[in-house]
Amino acid sequence: MRAPLIDNLQYANFSPCIFEQMRAGGVDAVHVTIAYHETFREMVLNLERWNRWFEDHANLIFKATTGADVVRAQETGRTAIFFGFQNPSPIEDDIGLVEICHQLGIRFMQLTYNNQSLLATGCYEAEDTGLTRMGKQVVAEMNRVGMVVDMSHSAERSTLEAIEHSTRPIAITHANPHWWHAALRNKSDRVLSALTGAGGMLGFSMYPHHLAGGGACTLEGFSAMIAEAADRYGAQHLGLGSDLCQDQPNSVVEWMRVGRWSKVIDYGEGSESHAGFPPMPDWFADNRDFGNIRNGLLAQGMPAQDVDGIMGGNWQRFYDTSFGAA
């Protein structure tokens, strides 16, 4: 079987059109975001929408829960859809919902989304107090059932403590190195070294606010950063997490940033004059463009085997060992 192509983070305004693009782009698996600020019951409504898509477009996509589903996707010419949360809101204050959500197919959960949560501190808070009492319990429960801790939107200390406290490798599904682009959402060398040193995975983001030069970032610049990261951390710990928000109206980025936690607008990584979704770089507009990235990495002189791993093989291996019971 050829090396798989996996994008480990998308929150597009999914539609049959996008599912067709996944197939046109040869994307074998996508980790999609199911919830930001939703309660458990609201999150279930999002699952119901996916169930309808799986029923209505069974020739294009299917619900995936194990690493073996990536192979099944390749064998059946479809895209395996994995589920994750960008915030622990759906587990409310109830640790029992971790296993329930795992039974419903959730395979990744961020402990925070920018703000302080019940579990840890987000990257936009002034003070980072690390994992909370509940946070430590929930990480242990996630380890037990096979749900991956994702610290993409978390603050430095919280992230380091999650890496330390977790008995299984964790992930930063969508972020870039801070040494390449000093965004609040990008990760320090210390964090990335600790993450990968513990067997964890970093997914590179193509979201413009995470890119050096924003939407004007060149493919060459992005690829050179990945080659450098491979030198620093080992190519086997790297993958893609595009953060593709294709076709979303700007009301959605407002929901992502503000949810119901504030009565005033918060622009997050944007600004009042650039409040909406930023325009994507010209080399990555949708699921048909992963070939550009593959070519960009090969043009850096990276070994084909490393490129195969970064384009999906590494996530597949991570899925194989992360999604089952401990």
Add this chain to the structure above:
Amino acid sequence: MRAPLIDNLQYANFSPCIFEQMRAGGVDAVHVTIAYHETFREMVLNLERWNRWFEDHANLIFKATTGADVVRAQETGRTAIFFGFQNPSPIEDDIGLVEICHQLGIRFMQLTYNNQSLLATGCYEAEDTGLTRMGKQVVAEMNRVGMVVDMSHSAERSTLEAIEHSTRPIAITHANPHWWHAALRNKSDRVLSALTGAGGMLGFSMYPHHLAGGGACTLEGFSAMIAEAADRYGAQHLGLGSDLCQDQPNSVVEWMRVGRWSKVIDYGEGSESHAGFPPMPDWFADNRDFGNIRNGLLAQGMPAQDVDGIMGGNWQRFYDTSFGAA
């Protein structure tokens, strides 16, 4: 592998003691009630409690979802626990929750519990209007995903319409023939003929209000009724659904009867002077007593093969074909 022993309905106050009794009685599988009047979110709390039991007593019980789990139970010396609802309250007014509940392991759902529901009419209503608009849609959805329609507490016309409308065999998990004991909860010969004629299953109840003579019903009388039912409907369509409510406080029978739908007490099958759970017959107190029933059936002169089927083989075969996608 020996013929399995399956009880297809219990709502005991489950505990490690009862799980030990299941093992002592050689019970391979039990269908347990997860919800009566609970909302979806409340029902999930009940699932969480079961998840804790599965985690803490993995040597005795495990969560079961397929017919093959009965064999797994026999091979590992444990009891397979299957989930069901006695009322559609947990799906609220949301047909998408049928598949969500199936994903969470629910394998049986009654369309009504005594009262009119959003789906059909219960056996205590004065008028029976059959399947509702939503009821027909939900039956089709249950057929699609592999959740068994259970009409134990439903009214006559609704039950006949469910048998007719369902494209897969349905079940009456816990009731007895009305010709044996004319309780409102017991089923007419017409219903039982239609049910079994369409490949459906009847589970015999040991709940005293469903027994001729109540708690004083003799094992011989109960067994003779089953032998007569086998003659009328075919032994292969018969099984057990004890309705065991062991160790439950009387507050639970009040919850079952009244939920939150009434501000006044309703005694259901009981009465003001006998408001609580009725005492069980002396030949069936708990999970260790199924041998009495087996012996009672054999004493009727029934073929051993038919007795094996009634004690569990028939439910296992029904599970094999009922719990997967259509």
